[in-house]
Amino acid sequence: xxxxxxxxxxxxxxxxxxxxxxxxxxxxxxxxxxxxxxxxxxxxxxxxxxxxxxxxxxxxxxxxxxxxxxxxxxxxxxxxxxxxxxxxxxxxxxxxxxxxxxxxxxxxxxxxxxxxxxxxxxxxxxxxxxxxxxxxxxxxxxxxxxxxxxxxxxxxxxxxxxxxxxxxxxxxxxxxxxxxxxxxxxxxxxxxxxxxxxxxxxxxxxxxxxxxxxxxxxxxxxxxxxxxxxxxxxxxxxxxxxxxxxxxxxxxxxxxxxxxxxxxxxxxxxxxxxxxxxxxxxxxxxxxxxxxxxxxxxxxxxxxxxxxxxxxxxxxxxxxxxxxxxxxxxxxxxxxxxxxxxxxxxxxxxxxxxxxxxxxxxxxxxxxxxxxxxxxxxxxxxxxxxxxxxxxxxxxxxxxxxxxxxxxxxxxxxxxxxxxxxxxxxxxxxxxxxxxxxxxxxxxxxxxxxxxxxxxxxxxxxxxxxxxxxxxxxxxxxxxxxxxxxxxxxxxxxxxxxxxxxxxxxxxxxxxxxxxxxxxxxxxxxxxxxxxxxxxxxxxxxxxxxxxxxxxxxxxxxxxxxxxxxxxxxxxxxxxxxxxxxxxxxxxxxxxxxxxxxxxxxxxxxxxxxxxxxxxxxxxxxxxxxxxxxxxxxxxxxxxxxxxxxxxxxxxxxxxxxxxxxxxxxxxxxxxxxxxxxxxxxxxxxxxxxxxxxxxxxxxxxxxxxxxxxxxxxxxxxxxxxxxxxxxxxxxxx
Ligand code: MOS
Numbered sequence: 001x002x003x004x005x006x007x008x009x010x011x012x013x014x015x016x017x018x019x020x021x022x023x024x025x026x027x028x029x030x031x032x033x034x035x036x037x038x039x040x041x042x043x044x045x046x047x048x049x050x051x052x053x054x055x056x057x058x059x060x061x062x063x064x065x066x067x068x069x070x071x072x073x074x075x076x077x078x079x080x081x082x083x084x085x086x087x088x089x090x091x092x093x094x095x096x097x098x099x100x101x102x103x104x105x106x107x108x109x110x111x112x113x114x115x116x117x118x119x120x121x122x123x124x125x126x127x128x129x130x131x132x133x134x135x136x137x138x139x140x141x142x143x144x145x146x147x148x149x150x151x152x153x154x155x156x157x158x159x160x161x162x163x164x165x166x167x168x169x170x171x172x173x174x175x176x177x178x179x180x181x182x183x184x185x186x187x188x189x190x191x192x193x194x195x196x197x198x199x200x201x202x203x204x205x206x207x208x209x210x211x212x213x214x215x216x217x218x219x220x221x222x223x224x225x226x227x228x229x230x231x232x233x234x235x236x237x238x239x240x241x242x243x244x245x246x247x248x249x250x251x252x253x254x255x256x257x258x259x260x261x262x263x264x265x266x267x268x269x270x271x272x273x274x275x276x277x278x279x280x281x282x283x284x285x286x287x288x289x290x291x292x293x294x295x296x297x298x299x300x301x302x303x304x305x306x307x308x309x310x311x312x313x314x315x316x317x318x319x320x321x322x323x324x325x326x327x328x329x330x331x332x333x334x335x336x337x338x339x340x341x342x343x344x345x346x347x348x349x350x351x352x353x354x355x356x357x358x359x360x361x362x363x364x365x366x367x368x369x370x371x372x373x374x375x376x377x378x379x380x381x382x383x384x385x386x387x388x389x390x391x392x393x394x395x396x397x398x399x400x401x402x403x404x405x406x407x408x409x410x411x412x413x414x415x416x417x418x419x420x421x422x423x424x425x426x427x428x429x430x431x432x433x434x435x436x437x438x439x440x441x442x443x444x445x446x447x448x449x450x451x452x453x454x455x456x457x458x459x460x461x462x463x464x465x466x467x468x469x470x471x472x473x474x475x476x477x478x479x480x481x482x483x484x485x486x487x488x489x490x491x492x493x494x495x496x497x498x499x500x501x502x503x504x505x506x507x508x509x510x511x512x513x514x515x516x517x518x519x520x521x522x523x524x525x526x527x528x529x530x531x532x533x534x535x536x537x538x539x540x541x542x543x544x545x546x547x548x549x550x551x552x553x554x555x556x557x558x559x560x561x562x563x564x565x566x567x568x569x570x571x572x573x574x575x576x577x578x579x580x581x582x583x584x585x586x587x588x589x590x591x592x593x594x595x596x597x598x599x600x601x602x603x604x605x606x607x608x609x610x611x612x613x614x615x616x617x618x619x620x621x622x623x624x625x626x627x628x629x630x631x632x633x634x635x636x637x638x639x640x641x642x643x644x645x646x647x648x649x650x651x652x653x654x655x656x657x658x659x660x661x662x663x664x665x666x667x668x669x670x671x672x673x674x675x676x677x678x679x680x681x682x683x684x685x686x687x688x689x690x691x692x693x694x695x696x697x698x699x700x701x702x703x704x705x706x707x708x709x710x711x712x713x714x715x716x717x718x719x720x721x722x723x724x725x726x727x728x729x730x731x732x733x734x
Contacts (some may be wrong), residue, residue: 005473008729009628010480014465023229026201027186027261031571037250037260038118040108040125042100045134045335045657049098049107053126055177057110060124064254067093068108075245076212085193087213087239089272090338092305094242101304102337103657104269109246111254113181134335136657138278144299144330149309149683152317154323163295164284167181168361172353173724175649178267178667185262185271187244189251196248203233203460204497211240216248225490228505231461235341238499243272268650268659272340275300275310279353289365291322292404298329303338307331311346315431316354317383320376335657336337343640344700347432355428355708356723368711369427370397370406379683381590389589389689392620396596396683400618404598421602424717428705430595434696435502437445439510439582441519443471443472446573451478454486457495457507462699463629464503468511470626475515477546481660493577501697509580509691518543518576529569533560589689595619595695597709603717608729612642616679622696630698634680637702643670645710646726
């Protein structure tokens with residue numbers, strides 16, 4: 001009874017709040033005397049503001065202020081923008097000067113009594129620009145110069161490529177993508193004297209607090225960040241963006257709470273995106289498909305302001321066994337907003353290129369794609385020469401192949417049919433690094449028999465609230481429904497950012513240790529309380545089972561509910577607290593999550609209709625803490641991957657850098673009609689190197705491998721190799 005709650009498919013403890021609309025998201029928090037800030041954005045991508053005339057707007061009804069660079073003291077740059085806990089999405093604070101670096105940059109903010117008044121007045125602000133021709137396409141930018149953002153090499157990749165009997169040399173591209181969570185970015189800022197409270201939607205309340213403290217110039221303890229719910233982030237909410245600073249300075253100026261929402265159109269410009277990638281992959285191989293050389297050369301853009309590098313080469317030296325490998329990353333700077341991590345950053349577009357090149361090799365050698373991967377299976381991490389902490393990818397391939405029926409695949413293009421439909425089958429490997437950070441958690445046991453766990457981490461929709469309750473329940477026997485969990489508040493003991501699929505592995509040990517600390521305190525109270533059945537007993541002989549304190553030699557039924565002990569001592573509750581950090585020894589091993597994707601598409605050549613018809617995903621993600629929320633993460637990743645393969649692309653107007661499809665009608669994401677029944681299996685081997693539960697993260701890996709599996713399936717059905725995402729029907733008509 002006490003351990004079964006770990007791994008169980010427990011429903012989200014916050015689910016009811018969400019489906020009834022009671023959960024408050026960032027801009028939902030009611031506030032007296034609130035004013036509304038509406039941002040005005042640049043309509044050029046490069047240049048400067050020559051003149052700004054706010055007089056007409058200022059005379060509009062309800063308008064309180066119009067802020068811009070000419071009437072606002074400059075804010076501050078973050079101290080260490082790329083250090084943990086101190087990273088802004090865009091390191092240039094808004095309104096720093098008259099410069100414009102990208103289309104959609106905030107250049108002014110109208111503050112009014114109502115949203116409608118602010119919106120109306122925003123249309124009356126006249127701005128004249130000095131425009132300079134922007135750099136929008138890769139071909140506009142000067143070629144990358146200077147040291148690459150990453151430069152990895154082992155062996156002699158160039159020489160071994162030249163002498164290899166079989167060579168593959170293709171360039172693969174992935175487009176810019178926009179995160180587009182359902183809940184758009186938004187901030188409510190409220191000042192109380194010199195202290196500010198920010199209601200946010202963020203993947204890191206602690207990082208947000210640090211960055212805002214630095215950028216608005218307010219001591220850390222005077223900045224309070226609250227984000228109890230997050231309508232998804234996908235990476236776009238890891239770091240603070242300019243609207244948050246604008247809300248803070250506007251509220252300080254007008255001495256009222258100010259709400260600033262980012263409209264959907266500006267979700268495409270000023271809150272990050274996944275940059276497009278251009279990736280050349282060269283593989284040298286033997287005639288039986290053994291890799292002898294792998295070279296991966298990547299160019300990705302960043303903004304003019306920041307040097308964000310989409311780390312496409314992260315998996316390159318790790319995924320397959322190969323003696324000669326090089327991986328190079330170059331960054332060019334364009335007049336587009338600063339990119340930011342998006343679900344599986346780097347690895348997702350990087351794997352598209354590597355896995356596509358493996359498929360190109362399989363096609364060239366007429367080898368089965370799965371067989372080719374098995375021939376190059378990496379038994380250890382050849383980039384670090386460390387053993388993997390836990391790798392069961394071979395079993396994942398096998399389970400997936402069995403479930404899918406892969407052995408029935410006829411490799412001949414267009415050879416498999418279902419009536420008039422041509423079937424295409426593809427597969428791919430998945431990987432994502434498994435990390436863990438430090439976390440601090442407080443657990444309180446209350447005299448009424450309930451418990452509370454709290455930490456300044458947050459639940460971004462992944463199920464963090466629920467796993468907190470599961471671990472407290474496991475350690476105390478208090479049922480999940482009696483465990484209250486409080487997250488998303490920077491005043492709590494500092495917890496980790498929800499990023500990089502590290503949250504789960506980071507918080508689990510801290511919750512467990514804090515619960516154990518609380519239980520030990522409880523035992524100490526029990527043996528010192530007169531009238532307690534355990535008075536003067538040795539605390540070490542006591543157990544807490546099912547919420548009842550008892551001596552180890554007797555059954556839990558013989559014991560006393562822990563609340564009774566607290567009441568005898570006239571205590572309302574007792575607390576435990578713990579901070580845990582990764583074990584030093586964990587670095588001796590290489591920890592990654594692995595998986596395999598198998599998919600089927602149907603192609604109707606008569607009407608050029610492509611559909612995804614079957615999907616099997618097998619994940620090797622360590623022990624699964626909650627089968628319901630973990631499965632939900634993987635399926636969500638696959639859905640997003642199908643979007644990456646077939647639909648998603650942010651397209652910029654070459655003249656002015658404007659995202660042409662900055663809305664949900666034109667930026668296409670997967671809908672229910674695009675998605676077949678998805679099958680998700682876990683091969684569960686606890687990865688005890690990472691934490692005592694053996695759990696890795698599952699937030700991002702579901703998306704990896706999806707797009708190349710799709711292009712392989714499309715080739716199998718149609719004979720067309722797509723190397724530039726997304727797959728378009730017109731490419732298949734050729
Ligand atoms: Mo993730 S891209 O670190 O939210």
